[in-house]
Amino acid sequence: MRTIFFILQKEFLQIFRNKSMLPIIFVVPVVQLLVLAFATNYEIRDLSIDIVDHDGGNWSQQLKGKLLSSGYFRLHAQTTDDQAFDDLASNKADLILTIPQHFERDLVRNSEAGVQLLVNAINGSKAGLAAGYAQSIIGDFNRRIRLEWMAMDEDDAPSHFDMSFRYWFNPGLNYKWFMVPGILVVLVTLIGAFLSGMNIVKEKEAGTIEQLNVTPIRKHQFIIGKLLPFWIIALFELAFGLTVGKLVFDLPFAGNLGWIFLFAAVYLMVMLGLGLLISTFTETQQQSMFVTWFFLIICILMSGLFTPVESMPEWAQRITQFNPVAYFVKVMRMVMLKGSGWADIKMYLGIMVLFAVAVNAVAIWNYRKTV
Amino acid sequence: MTQPAIITNVLTKRFGDFIATNAITFEVAQGEIFGFLGANGAGKTTAMRMLCGLLKPSSGEARVAGFDIYTQTEKIKQRIGYMSQKFSLYEDLTVKENIRFYAGIYGLSNQQIREKTAGLLAKLRMEDEADKLVSALPLGWKQKLSFSIAVIHEPSIVFLDEPTGGVDPITRRQFWDLIYESASKGVTIFVTTHYMDEAEYCNRISIMVDGKIRALDTPAALKQQFGAATMNDVFLQLARAKS
Known part of the structure; x- marks a missing residue:
């Protein structure tokens, strides 16, 4: 125990003497939360639309008005076919609505008329949303026409049912409540995996590890002494990040924060183990950083933080079952938004314990005291 | 006090086909300053690493401070000090913090750490x-x-791997005063060096060529044996004989 105490004391001295460390601990989380939380915005508003109106009648005016007053679309230009195509090609317009000639006449005479919607689909999900918004607005418009023309009286109206819905767990659809818990996961992950691995490799670079290897320090003492400081710092970071989240974004803490910290404690053992593992087969801090980055970028992008896991192909979903980041993102959101408790997270915690045991077993086996 | 500090018997280390240390056999008495010489790549460092418990030998036997180097490395580590050519202090810690750390991991009490720190700084x-x-x-x-930190826990043997690389002769001389002082207290010194003036300071020296010990005696006896005026000549004769 005394040996571990001396190693810890030395580690903390070195960590806090490192000039970049305090900024990493206090500035990085604030910047990440403030910038990323606003940047990772799933809502799409202000799509710029070109409208080509060949009809110019009363109904087409109404349709345009309805589209533009929805808040989702901003008129870029009311123009000709050619100009509209140019705008689409040069990214000035996101979509084109073409109202054909005789729109009103066809509507009245044939009870049927078409409009055309062209959407710039370079960004597929944005295009999907744009088409979706436009369709629902036009559909709504369509229903109203039918009501007005075919049945002047509500009672004679063709039977239809109304849908009423509520958004549960995040009634205001506040995407920041959704993103911030996930971003906190990334933060904790970075501290856990990067700093721990680099710290161990630093001893190799400096040559001091050889000195330590001829001292009576045992394997487990060295590993605990090296990893524990970052475990503590990362948990502190989580607390700090949650505080910032609460103050700035008014994050809902629906569930018990204890579960989050319990889960984080185990999750960090996985990440610290990963750092340790990487440090066993890299010789310089640069190498270690690069290898860690390679793994983390995959883990983070496949974690469901930015894109839902459910929309990934089957094989990718299977991979995420082995992605610790995915579990933590999920548990964070469950506990913070839904108020999930022990019964809901125990399975994920169990999986995380398995990960922790597996990663650390490989890392320790790979870490040989006799270099 | 009668048992030798280090005994090796046909100690060998192979890396694949390459034999880094080839059946070396020698004894080092307690309190002796034993110089371990050889050209770069002659196998000095490999031998030393085996004796410190950093490397498992391929074959042969050795005992350090009475402990077997295969099975009792943890006991050996308590009894030896080590200073490598790669600098082994933490540059981002203060002098005092370095002393405290190493003294601490060798199990010295707080009281001992305080006394040792004061004594060492004064000296x-x-x-x-x-x-x-x-x-x-x-x-x-x-x-x-x-060096002072390497002997802070009063080991019975100190291994020094080219401890004085890159400094001027006067500083080197001062360093050797520290070595003599330790040796006079009965500490065994096992030192590798490239400086032949340092070789002259040793009680006995061995010279390794291609993994084998080619000469082992007191500096005076070696000079006589090779008919050389200086240790430098002895070394050159052995190193040339190889090529």
């Missing part, structure tokens, strides 16, 4: 530097500090 005349970062010290001072 090296480094009281004013106690709270300075090690990175700010001149190389010669770092080496002296490094």
Whole structure:
């Protein structure tokens, strides 16, 4: 125990003497939360639309008005076919609505008329949303026409049912409540995996590890002494990040924060183990950083933080079952938004314990005291 | 006091087909200053690493401080000090913090740590530097500090791997004063070096060529045996004979 105490004391001295460390601990989380939380915005508003109106009648005016007053679309230009195509090609317009000639006449005479919607689909999900918004607005418009023309009286109206819905767990659809818990996961992950691995490799670079290897320090003492400081710092970071989240974004803490910290404690053992593992087969801090980055970028992008896991192909979903980041993102959101408790997270915690045991077993086996 | 500090018997280390240390056999008496010489790549460092428990031998036997190097490495580690050519202090810790750390991991009590720190700083005349970062010290001072820390837990044997590389002869001389002082207290010194003037300071020296020990005796006896005026000539004769 005394040996571990001396190693810890030395580690903390070195960590806090490192000039970049305090900024990493206090500035990085604030910047990440403030910038990323606003940047990772799933809502799409202000799509710029070109409208080509060949009809110019009363109904087409109404349709345009309805589209533009929805808040989702901003008129870029009311123009000709050619100009509209140019705008689409040069990214000035996101979509084109073409109202054909005789729109009103066809509507009245044939009870049927078409409009055309062209959407710039370079960004597929944005295009999907744009088409979706436009369709629902036009559909709504369509229903109203039918009501007005075919049945002047509500009672004679063709039977239809109304849908009423509520958004549960995040009634205001506040995407920041959704993103911030996930971003906190990334933060904790970075501290856990990067700093721990680099710290161990630093001893190799400096040559001091050889000195330590001829001292009576045992394997487990060295590993605990090296990893524990970052475990503590990362948990502190989580607390700090949650505080910032609460103050700035008014994050809902629906569930018990204890579960989050319990889960984080185990999750960090996985990440610290990963750092340790990487440090066993890299010789310089640069190498270690690069290898860690390679793994983390995959883990983070496949974690469901930015894109839902459910929309990934089957094989990718299977991979995420082995992605610790995915579990933590999920548990964070469950506990913070839904108020999930022990019964809901125990399975994920169990999986995380398995990960922790597996990663650390490989890392320790790979870490040989006799270099 | 009668048993030798180090005994090796046909100690061998192979890396694949390459034999780094080829059946070396020697004894080092307690309190002796034993010089371990050889050209770069002759196998000195490999031999030393085996004796320190950093490397498992391929075959042969050896005992350090009475303990077997295959099975009792943890016991050996308690009894030896080690100073490598790669600098072994933490540059981002102060002199005092370095002393405290190494003393601590060797299990010294707080009381002992305080006394040792004060004594060591006084001996090296480094009281004013106690709270300075090690990175700010001149190389010669770092080496002296490094040696003093390597013997802080009063080991019975100290291994020094080219301890004085890159410093001037006067600083080297001062360093050797520290070595003599330790040896006079009965500490066995096992030192590798490239400086032939340092070789002359040793009680006995061995010279390794291509993994084998080619000569082992007192500096005076070796000079006589090879009919050479200086250790430098002895070394050159052996190293040339190889090529």
